[in-house]
Amino acid sequence: MIPQTLGIPLILIAIIIPPLLILSSSNRLVSNRLSTLQTWMIKTLTKQLMLPISISGHKWASMLLALTLLLMSLNLLGLLPYTFTPTTQLSMNMALAVPMWLTTVLIGLRNQPTISLGHLLPEGTPTPLIPILIIIETISLFIRPLALGVRLTANLTAGHLLIQLISTAAFVLMPSTTLTATTAFIVLLLLTGLEIAVA
Numbered sequence: 079m080i081p082q083t084l085g086i087p088l089i090l091i092a093i094i095i096p097p098l099l100i101l102s103s104s105n106r107l108v109s110n111r112l113s114t115l116q117t118w119m120i121k122t123l124t125k126q127l128m129l130p131i132s133i134s135g136h137k138w139a140s141m142l143l144a145l146t147l148l149l150m151s152l153n154l155l156g157l158l159p160y161t162f163t164p165t166t167q168l169s170m171n172m173a174l175a176v177p178m179w180l181t182t183v184l185i186g187l188r189n190q191p192t193i194s195l196g197h198l199l200p201e202g203t204p205t206p207l208i209p210i211l212i213i214i215e216t217i218s219l220f221i222r223p224l225a226l227g228v229r230l231t232a233n234l235t236a237g238h239l240l241i242q243l244i245s246t247a248a249f250v251l252m253p254s255t256t257l258t259a260t261t262a263f264i265v266l267l268l269l270t271g272l273e274i275a276v277a
Contacts, residue, residue: 092151092164123147145174156238157273166234171227179223237273244269 120143127142128135149165156163164170186194198215199208248262 091155092148095147095151145178149174153234153276154274156234157270163234163238166231166238168227168231171230172224175223175227183219237269237276241266241269241273 123143123146124139127146128139131138152163152165155161156165183194198212198219200211200215203211244262244266248259248266251259251262
């Protein structure tokens with residue numbers, strides 16, 4: 079059954095799934111398959127998130143892990159038939175991206191103001207061009223989350239549209255030409271595998 083057919087909103091499922099993956103203390107000595115899967119997933123995600131970050135940035139581990147699990151749940155639930163993917167909406171992407179981007183900019187300005195402001199002016203800039211380049215670099219700094227959010231939304235929407243179009247073509251061509259429908263079905267399977275890997 080499809081979650082929305084049962085009257086369960088996908089956003090509710092995406093909010094409930096990440097807490098289920100968090101380990102709970104148990105007095106049992108032997109772990110079951112679910113707790114083994116939880117432990118492996120949390121360790122793997124934490125390791126992948128924390129490798130490029132310095133030791134002082136490890137305090138953000140729980141927030142980044144929760145955000146990763148939320149996005150992963152939303153994207154995987156969006157691959158179910160007849161479901162709506164919230165991450166294809168620009169408003170949701172921007173609501174998640176802007177606070178994260180603003181946090182990194184403000185922490186950078188607070189902890190290393192000289193280096194952060196130094197990014198607004200490339201080295202070796204001629205003196206007459208300094209005011210113009212500072213304005214251009216500031217605008218590019220503020221446009222970055224919007225550009226990334228639009229690209230992410232466009233990529234997700236394009237992927238879902240492509241899956242929809244190819245599945246419709248395979249369904250329509252099935253009675254008339256079996257070879258073409260089989261080819262479309264194979265392409266659909268490969269594309270769905272790619273979307274699952276990307277999600």
